Amino acid sequence: MSDNFLTVNVVTPNGIVYDHHAVIVVARTTEGELGILPNHVPIIAPLAIDEVRVKRTDSDSHVDWIAVNGGILEFRDNVLSIVADSAERERDIDVSRAERARQRAEKLIEEAKAHENIDELRRATVALHRAINRINVSKHS
Incomplete structure (x- = not known):
């Protein structure tokens, strides 16, 4: 060591x-x-x-x-x-896939808010954070 x-x-x-x-x-x-x-x-x-x-x-x-x-x-x-x-x-992040995931998550957040579905809102918010994290990290390559 x-x-x-x-x-x-x-x-x-x-x-x-x-x-x-x-x-x-x-x-x-x-x-x-x-x-x-x-x-x-x-x-x-x-x-x-x-x-x-x-x-x-x-x-x-x-x-x-x-x-x-x-x-x-x-x-x-x-x-x-x-x-x-x-x-x-x-170097392994597919930026277009991450961007599509971000867009899907944003849409799900809006739908969850409209239906006042707290569980779906939480899941969509996590998905959005993951997509944004991947997009941000990809910019360092």
Whole structure:
């Protein structure tokens, strides 16, 4: 185990999305933004729908961006594991598909408001946040 980098793994039900060494990772938990450096204290935290930024060890300036749609972050022994409901690297995001998802979610929100359907409004709002997150992360590629 090296003391000057950490290993980052992002896993979804569909498999491994990301596996690299990094000097810092920044993620948004449900309590706020969290930066993880090598030798950080062990932590487990629930993730918000947001981007994860990874500064890799093989580049002084390159940052990998990953759209994460909820999940759990665990760090111990210089290994950061993210188990996410779904996740995509910026280079893998289909922007037109994400845009269509955003439009569908906005339509569902309007319909849910018109029918005063709180459950459907919550689901559509989450879908909208996921689509917007994917669109925002795709702009970093």
